[in-house]
Amino acid sequence: MTNQAVLGVLAIIGALAAVFLVVFAALGTYHAVSGSGMRDNMGEMIKGIRGMTGDGMGDMMDGMNGMDGMMGGGGPETTGSASGRGEVRIASFRFQPTTMNVTRGTVVVWTNDDSATHTATAKDASFDTGRLDQGKSSQVTFDRPGTFEYVCNFHSRMTGRVVVGP
Ligand SMILES: [Cu+2]
Secondary structure, three states: OOHHHHHHHHHHHHHHHHHHHHHHHHHHHHHHHHHHHHHHHHHHHHHHHHHHHHHHHHHHHHHHHHHHHHOOOOOOOOEEEEOOEEEEEEEOOEEEOOEEEEOOOEEEEEEEOOOOOEOOEEOOOOOEOOOEOOOOEEEEEEOOOEEEEEEOOOOOOOEEEEEEOO
16 A cells, blocks of 8 residues: 555545444534433323323223122122121122121121132221132121221222111
C-alpha cells in the first residue's frame, strides 16, 4: 500500500468514527428525551396487563363458581331455627340451613362435611370460624340481636345468615 492509500483508509475510518459518534449522541439524546415517554408506555402496558389479569381472575372465579354449581352450590335456600344450641352443616358447598333463626345467647356450631376447606365469616366481621377442614367444627355465641350475613372466605357464592331474635 502506498502512504496515500493508508491515509485514505485512515480518513475513511475517521469519517466513519465521526458518523458513529453523531449517531450515538443522537441516540443518547433520543433516549433521554423519550425516557419518560417510555415509562408512561410501560405504565399503560402494566395497567393493561393488570386489567387483563383482573378479567382473567374474574373469569376464573366465574369458572370456580360454576364448579360450585356442579358440586351442589346454589341449591335451594333452607331455613332452620334453634335455641340454646344450633347446628349448621356445611355440605356440598352449602350452609344448611342457609338461614338460621336463633334466640339470643344461642351457640351456633358450624361443621364442615365437605372435603374442601370452608369458613363461615361474617360480612360485618363480627365473627369468623376460621378455616374448617373436613370434619372440623367451630362455634360462635350470638348475644346481639340482628341479622348476621356470612360467607365462605374461599367460595364467595357460599352465603348464609344467622338471625338473632330480640
Ligand atoms: Cu367454602
